Amino acid sequence: MDVTTAANAPWLVVGLGNPGPEYAMNRHNVGFMVVDLLAERIGGKFKRAQKAQAQVVEGRIGPPGPANRRVILAKPMSYMNLSGGPVNALRDFYKVPVANIVAVHDELDIDYGMLRLKLGGGDNGHNGLKSMTKAMGSDYHRVRFGIGRPPGRMPVADFVLKDFSSAERKELDYLVDRAADAVECLVIEGLQRAQSSYNS
Secondary structure, eight states: OOGGGOTTSOEEEEEOOOOSGGGTTBGGGHHHHHHHHHHHHTTOOOEEOSSSSEEEEEEEESSSSTTOEEEEEEEESSOGGGTHHHHHHHHHHHTOOGGGEEEEEEETTSOTTOEEEEESOOOTTOHHHHHHHHHHOSOSEEEEEEOOOOSTTOOHHHHHTSBOOHHHHHHHHHHHHHHHHHHHHHHHHOHHHHHHHHOO
16 A cells, blocks of 8 residues: 555554663664653653553644544664564554555764655664564654764664764654654655655
């Protein structure tokens, strides 16, 4: 089922990250930060999903009328490299077409704070995307939040599991807010409009 035949289907917006307070401010957890803000905006609190290893919030975004969309916000609780299982279980439970799934994730190949939105494509070495694609194919949307490359010879795995630097944190709230706006625009107005407004 593609997006044109899925007008009345819900959207599933998945923030990718690792569960647990020790990971909360890691670069790898920016997806969690964005869906936390979206949950706040719709006045929802995350609760344990019935049929998946995930936390979810159900609600609606968009103005009243035809542009109003039912959304499920989700944070897989399986650790990043196993995200596909919980996401696929949520997709089945809520009957969400793959084209109505949005993964919000950190992206090494984009400068810090820049956004890129796209539909489908490779995983670029991102373990959360790799797991999702293995579980259900690659035809889902991505909101890619740039974190830049590690400095010097720091291994990528160490870099993504470190907290944002104090300099980065000065802008982080604004950038997470902008990423949440981009997700809302994608769900309500479609990919093309969201790309023209937020791809940087």
